[in-house]
Amino acid sequence: MFTRPYAKIAFLVLFILMIIFSLSFAFEGKQYYDSFMATFGKGVEFEGKLINGNMFAYQLFYSMWLFVPLLVVVVTGGMISEETSEGTLRMVLSRKVSKSGFFSARFFAATVFALLIVLFMAILSIGVGILIFGSGELLTYENGKFTILTANHALIRFAISYGFYFLVLLTVSALSLLFSVLYNNSIKAIFVTVSVILILYFISSLEIPFFDDVKPFLFTSYFSRWSHFFGDAINWMKIIFDAIVLVVHILLFYVLALLFFNKKEILD
Numbered sequence: 001m002f003t004r005p006y007a008k009i010a011f012l013v014l015f016i017l018m019i020i021f022s023l024s025f026a027f028e029g030k031q032y033y034d035s036f037m038a039t040f041g042k043g044v045e046f047e048g049k050l051i052n053g054n055m056f057a058y059q060l061f062y063s064m065w066l067f068v069p070l071l072v073v074v075v076t077g078g079m080i081s082e083e084t085s086e087g088t089l090r091m092v093l094s095r096k097v098s099k100s101g102f103f104s105a106r107f108f109a110a111t112v113f114a115l116l117i118v119l120f121m122a123i124l125s126i127g128v129g130i131l132i133f134g135s136g137e138l139l140t141y142e143n144g145k146f147t148i149l150t151a152n153h154a155l156i157r158f159a160i161s162y163g164f165y166f167l168v169l170l171t172v173s174a175l176s177l178l179f180s181v182l183y184n185n186s187i188k189a190i191f192v193t194v195s196v197i198l199i200l201y202f203i204s205s206l207e208i209p210f211f212d213d214v215k216p217f218l219f220t221s222y223f224s225r226w227s228h229f230f231g232d233a234i235n236w237m238k239i240i241f242d243a244i245v246l247v248v249h250i251l252l253f254y255v256l257a258l259l260f261f262n263k264k265e266i267l268d
Helices: 005-038 053-064 068-076 081-086 088-093 099-133 151-182 186-205 225-230 236-262
Strands: 138-142 145-149
Touching: 005 053, 005 068, 005 099, 053 099, 053 138, 053 151, 053 225, 068 099, 068 151, 068 186, 081 088, 081 151, 081 186, 088 099, 099 151, 099 236, 138 151, 138 225, 145 151, 151 186, 151 225, 151 236, 225 236
Parallel strands: none
Antiparallel strands: 138 145
């Protein structure tokens, strides 16, 4: 995985974006605090340091959650198609190598990459945030309600939300691998994957009753579910259902990709 230049670039891009966000948060944090407090109206005061590392990590997550899956697609979209076009796939599978084992190894590599991306985001956002801005309570706004989480409670919510976000990235990786098997051109595979994600996300974001029955079965409907972990109480039954839907999508994309890969003409 890390011999692929796009993988290194993905981590570099995330690092640069976090540096830019850190500088912006450091210089504009007071302005953000004033605008945030204005939503409460006059006569409401808080004690403590609300502009802290937990707030930094939350706002960074909020700013990047839709961008990161696209980075994952760029890296995983060419894992099979690139090897097909370069002839590497034909050279390897001409030997006594199991197709299923070969693809499963690529899928496992994509899984590890998605996990490392999540850990990289979590360590940099929370670690750097607390190191620079210090720890403190986390004030969030979700479903029309303001919630204040203690510093320790906020870290637990971050751990759960990043765990769920890993399922989102793994779903995207599985879909990307599916199109990487279907297309021999990596650019085409990446473009089709991104197009499918954007179309489905557009449908899941529309506030039209016509799509209400379809939305629960679209994996893009769960892209922003991570923010629900920062509310007053977690609806565990709903979160378990959401996680099951994502796991079903992952297994579906994996099985379809494996079936197409086993039927793929290697010598063509």
